[in-house]
Amino acid sequence: MGEDTKTRVKESQEEGRQEMWRSIEIVGSVEKWASTVVVGDELNFIPPLNFAMVDNGVFRSGFPHSANFSFLQTLNLRSIIYLCPEPYPEANTEFLKSNEIRLFQFGIEGYKEPFVNIPEDTIREALNVVLDVRNHPVLIHCNRGKHRTGCVVGCLRKLQRWCLSSVFDEYQRFAAAKARVSDQRFMELFDVSSVPISFSCSNKV
Amino acid sequence: MGEDTKTRVKESQEEGRQEMWRSIEIVGSVEKWASTVVVGDELNFIPPLNFAMVDNGVFRSGFPHSANFSFLQTLNLRSIIYLCPEPYPEANTEFLKSNEIRLFQFGIEGYKEPFVNIPEDTIREALNVVLDVRNHPVLIHCNRGKHRTGCVVGCLRKLQRWCLSSVFDEYQRFAAAKARVSDQRFMELFDVSSVPISFSCSNKV
Numbered sequence: 001m002g003e004d005t006k007t008r009v010k011e012s013q014e015e016g017r018q019e020m021w022r023s024i025e026i027v028g029s030v031e032k033w034a035s036t037v038v039v040g041d042e043l044n045f046i047p048p049l050n051f052a053m054v055d056n057g058v059f060r061s062g063f064p065h066s067a068n069f070s071f072l073q074t075l076n077l078r079s080i081i082y083l084c085p086e087p088y089p090e091a092n093t094e095f096l097k098s099n100e101i102r103l104f105q106f107g108i109e110g111y112k113e114p115f116v117n118i119p120e121d122t123i124r125e126a127l128n129v130v131l132d133v134r135n136h137p138v139l140i141h142c143n144r145g146k147h148r149t150g151c152v153v154g155c156l157r158k159l160q161r162w163c164l165s166s167v168f169d170e171y172q173r174f175a176a177a178k179a180r181v182s183d184q185r186f187m188e189l190f191d192v193s194s195v196p197i198s199f200s201c202s203n204k205v
Numbered sequence: 206m207g208e209d210t211k212t213r214v215k216e217s218q219e220e221g222r223q224e225m226w227r228s229i230e231i232v233g234s235v236e237k238w239a240s241t242v243v244v245g246d247e248l249n250f251i252p253p254l255n256f257a258m259v260d261n262g263v264f265r266s267g268f269p270h271s272a273n274f275s276f277l278q279t280l281n282l283r284s285i286i287y288l289c290p291e292p293y294p295e296a297n298t299e300f301l302k303s304n305e306i307r308l309f310q311f312g313i314e315g316y317k318e319p320f321v322n323i324p325e326d327t328i329r330e331a332l333n334v335v336l337d338v339r340n341h342p343v344l345i346h347c348n349r350g351k352h353r354t355g356c357v358v359g360c361l362r363k364l365q366r367w368c369l370s371s372v373f374d375e376y377q378r379f380a381a382a383k384a385r386v387s388d389q390r391f392m393e394l395f396d397v398s399s400v401p402i403s404f405s406c407s408n409k410v
Contacts, residue, residue, distance in 0.1 A: 045366045052375075053258040071367075161250045162276075170257075173378055 045071040050145030057136030062145035066091050077101045079135040083108050083142040104129045108148050118186045146175040154187035250276040255350030262341030267350035282306045284340040288313050288353040309334045313353050323391045351380040359392035
């Protein structure tokens with residue numbers, strides 16, 4: 001990279017810092033996902049199943065296995081939200097420990113239709129953890145990254161004022177053939193005013 | 206938000222700033238997507254078809270129409286990469302003008318299989334624009350956000366060292382029933398060493 005380019009990047013970064021300060025209460029800590037771009041053709045990062053970036057500092061996926069750990073390290077996670085009642089495997093617990101990642105577990109049963117009972121209170125508690133930028137970067141995951149994770153992200157989108165059809169479209173992109181009307185009904189009914197918007201999120205549009 | 210919380214957020218932001226400086230050549234300007242979270246139940250943001258966040262400061266979608274403009278404004282875009290040969294509609298040009306968004310147009314024909322000819326040079330040029338953080342936040346879009354956009358994002362994932370099966374999995378999530386083997390073969394063959402990693406991206410893992 002030439003000297004001239006370096007200077008320009010620094011300048012634009014300076015501007016960025018100022019903007020970050022102005023929007024501190026909205027955005028929070030968003031600078032942690034280092035996009036590792038390298039020369040070479042060794043393709044050896046394996047993101048977990050159904051991995052995606054939800055928003056600045058917020059990611060989603062299915063259950064991460066040890067094959068995914070080196071990829072996860074590139075995200076510099078500060079915390080993980082785990083939405084299943086089963087205990088976290090030892091290998092995963094070790095990974096969290098050695099990378100100083102905090103685990104928030106919310107044990108939501110993986111109900112199948114029509115025996116559905118999505119616990120609204122638990123989803124709300126999970127959302128509170130997502131909304132707190134002190135926990136960012138955060139990875140939300142369940143088992144397959146479809147239903148429980150999809151519901152949490154869908155409720156987050158409602159808080160971000162996405163129209164319902166866009167919320168459902170995103171949900172269906174991950175759930176695909178396993179999409180559930182009951183999950184979508186849950187998101188439709190979810191009362192966004194029940195989530196206290198404190199932490200670092202703004203009330204302004 | 207209480208005084209105490211404010212202080213904590215400021216402190217964590219301070220840490221964040223230092224980290225941003227350390228990773229300036231990797232991450233670049235990533236602080237622009239303000240997650241608008243509001244109290245109320247008016248769901249009126251309509252993201253474009255197939256909208257998603259690709260990485261810090263990088264978004265993807267299908268063609269944005271005027272109904273999507275108020276949502277797009279929340280992204281504070283600095284540029285748009287448009288991958289079709291058709292001229293940009295006047296309403297969209299006006300939107301760019303009034304929001305000071307720069308347009309990079311790469312006219313790639315929307316070939317249908319088996320008459321496929323993805324121009325590697327053009328994809329490489331588009332990637333160079335994506336990789337230059339001075340263009341961030343940037344939205345990459347074509348018509349439906351499936352094939353042309355999918356190929357650019359897929360090549361970006363290879364640069365990020367994602368394994369091919371994860372690259373294809375993400376491609377298919379957006380292309381769904383319209384997924385093309387030829388696109389995937391293009392991504393498989395794409396030579397990452399042909400993209401000069403200059404700008405602000407790091408060569409380090």
